[in-house]
Amino acid sequence: xxxxxxxxxxxxxxxxxxxxxxxxxxxxxxxxxxxxxxxxxxxxxxxxxxxxxxxxxxxxxxxxxxxxxxxxxxxxxxxxxxxxxxxxxxxxxxxxxxxxxxxxxxxxxxxxxxxxxxxxxxxxxxxxxxxxxxxxxxxxxxxxxxxxxxxxxxxxxxxxxxxxxxxxxxxxxxxxxxxxxxxxxxxxxxxxxxxxxxxxxxxxxxxxxxxxxxxxxxxxxxxxxxxxxxxxxxxxxxxxxxxxxxxxxxxxxxxxxxxxxxxxxx
Amino acid sequence: xxxxxxxxxxxxxxxxxxxxxxxxxxxxxxxxxxxxxxxxxxxxxxxxxxxxxxxxxxxxxxxxxxxxxxxxxxxxxxxxxxxxxxxxxxxxxxxxxxxxxxxxxxxxxxxxxxxxxxxxxxxxxxxxxxxxxxxxxxxxxxxxxxxxxxxxxxxxxxxxxxxxxxxxxxxxxxxxxxxxxxxxxxxxxxxxxxxxxxxxxxxxxxxxxxxxxxxxxxxxxxxxxxxxxxxxxxxxxxxxxxxxxxxxxxxxxxxxxxxxxxxxxxxxxxx
Numbered sequence: 167x168x169x170x171x172x173x174x175x176x177x178x179x180x181x182x183x184x185x186x187x188x189x190x191x192x193x194x195x196x197x198x199x200x201x202x203x204x205x206x207x208x209x210x211x212x213x214x215x216x217x218x219x220x221x222x223x224x225x226x227x228x229x230x231x232x233x234x235x236x237x238x239x240x241x242x243x244x245x246x247x248x249x250x251x252x253x254x255x256x257x258x259x260x261x262x263x264x265x266x267x268x269x270x271x272x273x274x275x276x277x278x279x280x281x282x283x284x285x286x287x288x289x290x291x292x293x294x295x296x297x298x299x300x301x302x303x304x305x306x307x308x309x310x311x312x313x314x315x316x317x318x319x320x321x322x323x324x325x326x327x328x329x330x331x332x333x334x335x336x337x338x339x340x341x342x343x344x345x346x347x348x349x350x351x352x353x354x355x356x357x358x359x360x361x362x363x364x365x366x367x368x369x370x371x372x373x374x375x376x377x378x379x380x381x382x383x384x385x386x387x388x389x390x391x392x393x394x395x396x397x398x399x400x401x402x403x404x405x406x407x408x409x410x411x412x413x414x415x416x417x418x419x420x421x422x423x424x425x426x427x428x429x430x431x432x
Numbered sequence: 433x434x435x436x437x438x439x440x441x442x443x444x445x446x447x448x449x450x451x452x453x454x455x456x457x458x459x460x461x462x463x464x465x466x467x468x469x470x471x472x473x474x475x476x477x478x479x480x481x482x483x484x485x486x487x488x489x490x491x492x493x494x495x496x497x498x499x500x501x502x503x504x505x506x507x508x509x510x511x512x513x514x515x516x517x518x519x520x521x522x523x524x525x526x527x528x529x530x531x532x533x534x535x536x537x538x539x540x541x542x543x544x545x546x547x548x549x550x551x552x553x554x555x556x557x558x559x560x561x562x563x564x565x566x567x568x569x570x571x572x573x574x575x576x577x578x579x580x581x582x583x584x585x586x587x588x589x590x591x592x593x594x595x596x597x598x599x600x601x602x603x604x605x606x607x608x609x610x611x612x613x614x615x616x617x618x619x620x621x622x623x624x625x626x627x628x629x630x631x632x633x634x635x636x637x638x639x640x641x642x643x644x645x646x647x648x649x650x651x652x653x654x655x656x657x658x659x660x661x662x663x664x665x666x667x668x669x670x671x672x673x674x675x676x677x678x679x680x681x682x683x684x685x686x687x688x689x690x691x692x693x694x695x696x697x698x699x700x701x702x703x
Contacts, residue, residue, distance in 0.1 A: 217495070276530070283537040295538055377481055377526030377534045380494040380501040388494070391525065394485050394620045395493040 203398075210400040214392065218404055222385040223412060229302055229370035229384060234363050236306025241313025246343070248318055259314065266311030271304075271369045278304040279376040297382055301373035309366050316358045320351035357427065360420045364413055385409060471673045474518035478677075480510055481540040483528035486619050488643045488698045489546045489663075494525075505639075505698040509563065510544045510665070512690055513681030527617055529596035532557070535666065541674045546637060548598040548661040558675040562662025563682050563691075564639075568602050570655040571634040571641040573626065580633055582655045584608045592622045592631035598661060599636040619644075626651060637661075639699070 240262075247259035266274070279300045283290055293299055324347050332342040371386035378387055389405030472478070482502070485491035490504035500507060500523040507523065514521040526534045528545065535543050535557070548566060549559055572580045580586055583603075588610035593600040595615040603613055614631050616622050619640055625631045627650060634641060638656060645653050665682070667674040685691040695703045 279539075280530075280533045280537040283539075292538075374525075375527060375530060377524040377530070377539050379479075379522055379524045383494065387525075391484070392493040394618070395491055397620075 205399045205403055207398055207400045210396065210398050211404055214388075214401050214404040218385065218388060218401075218408055221381065221383055222388045222405065223408055225382055226367060226370050226384040226409075226412070228298065229305065229373055230363065230367045232298060232302030233305030233309050233366050233370065236303060237309025237313050237362070237366070238359075240306055240310025241317050244310060244314035245317035245321060248314070249321065263311045263314050266308055267315075269308075271308045272372045272375065274308050275301060275304040275372050276375060278307065279373075297373050297376055297378060301370075301376055305366060305369060305373070308369070309362060312365075313359065313362055316355050316362065317351065320355035321347060323354050324350045354427065357420045357424045360416055360423070364416055364420075367413060368409070472517055472519060472677050475520070477520040477522050478510075478514050478517075478542070478674075479522045479524060479540040480542050480544045481524050481526040481531050481534050482506065482543070482545040483531055483618065484523070484525045486546055486640055487647075489639060490544070505564070505694060506544045506546060506663075508694045508697070509682070509685060509691070510542075510678070512685055512694070513678060516681060516684065517677060528594060529617065531596070532666075535668060538668075541667065541671070542678060543666040546640075546663050547666050548637070549664045550598055550601070550661075553666065556669060558667035558669055558671060559664040560666075560675065560679045560682055562664050563686075564663040566661045566663055567638045567659050568599055568635060568657040568661070569638040569641045569653050570657070571626065571636070571644060571651055572632065572654045573629075574650055574652050576632065577652050577654050580654055583635070583657070586611050586633055589632040590614055590630070592616055592625050592634045594619065594622060594636055597636065598659070602657070602659060603635045623648070623651075 244259040244262055247255045248263075250256055250259075279297075282300055282303075283295050328346055328350065329342055332346045333339070337346070370384055373384070374387040374390075383391070385405040385408050389401045392401040393399050482490045484502055484504075486504070488504055490502060490506045492498075492502040492504070492507075494501040496503045498507070498511065500511060500521045502523050502525075511521050524534070524540050526539070526545075531543055531545060532553075534540060546564075546566070547553065547559075549562055553559060570580065570583060570586075580589070583591075583606055585608070587608040589608075590612050591603055591607075592614045593603050593616075595617060600613070600615060607613065614625065616625060619636070622631070622634045622636065623644055626634050627648075633654075638653075641653050645651055665678045667678065682691075685694075692702050695701075
């Protein structure tokens, strides 16, 4: 047997030994009956549907989309401002990005959700005080800061020659950015932006700190409310599965897009 | 001047997206809060903030067979007030430690969530007359019932309270020597912490602890502390219309007997 082969067999054996130890440990220590009853009760699980989908997934996606759409706009503006020739514009964009990236999303949601109505009082229309608007805006502010950096990286990844070529053909600076640089930049940053969407999807659960009405609840809130009122944790497992069902296809998509982007540039 | 036109187009794009976001949110919030100064006319929506679950005062998972989706003594009472005034009731489930912030931020018109009257709240908010006589109490594991008979017995132990409540204030003011306070966000978290021995006692409102003891025979109420607390519904200080609506509603429920009916439904006896 060659040394390489022996090594490989040893690695396999070590892997199975490790798994065996973990399984044995869990089998002996976990109280399976109560775990099964409290977390994996099939009857309770079935009860969660279709509400978990029609209300939970729907609202999770709505909050996330508002946050993502808004974040894309804030991010794009901030990224372009960071490339501006006006120093205060660069400084303002940098301040926004640095401040927002150093705050927890929960804190931003609390400050914006409770701060906006207090700051604007009667001038704030009531729809703007809803969780969709205020919570979505807070998410967008956070996401925008991260996306600004992603978009900026994308803009910088477009070869300078592209800009120079466009300019030498007589295109204006703004026109060059919009028609030549941005489309290429976005092709590069679609995978990291999808990752941002996934992160945002999970942050949307934080909006519930603002108080939440039936019909506006997202996955985590429904799971918590039902499990709080029934004393059974199965609804949390149901909510977890829903997140996985939404997120996993997206992660596969990101991987595919990344592969394709790499293949295209080769 | 390099990217001015880009920035302008970005702004236009931004406003477009913001507007479309508004379109999204309208569907669910068209019935949102009426402004504070308006008086209540029928077919409006009375929005209340409530920290759910707080059994038996307010609980449910949003799918109860009631108009609001939630139930409990407080909810039934405010539902009756809304019904009489021909208002729709909408319940916003809000953590208690942020509930007054939510009221100030106009997330709701009133708090109906077992709010005990105290001087600070009286100063800062509109409070109805007390509609329920409550008090504090000590919930302990049954095995400890003889050891922790009163609050001073918990010297050096770990006492659980809910953040932002009068129970928390009381515990801080009467803390036994060497005892620590664990503040948790809601009642279910307190019960879970007590049963898993992370804390040795729960100090909170009497009806909620009593109800828990009837549902779970592993725990018991060892001390009732008569703090002469009463529950009231709370509004913003400047919102006289909502305060009047709720105050008149409570008075009417007491005079027409519906208060007694609701009371008996949740506490098994007449008040």
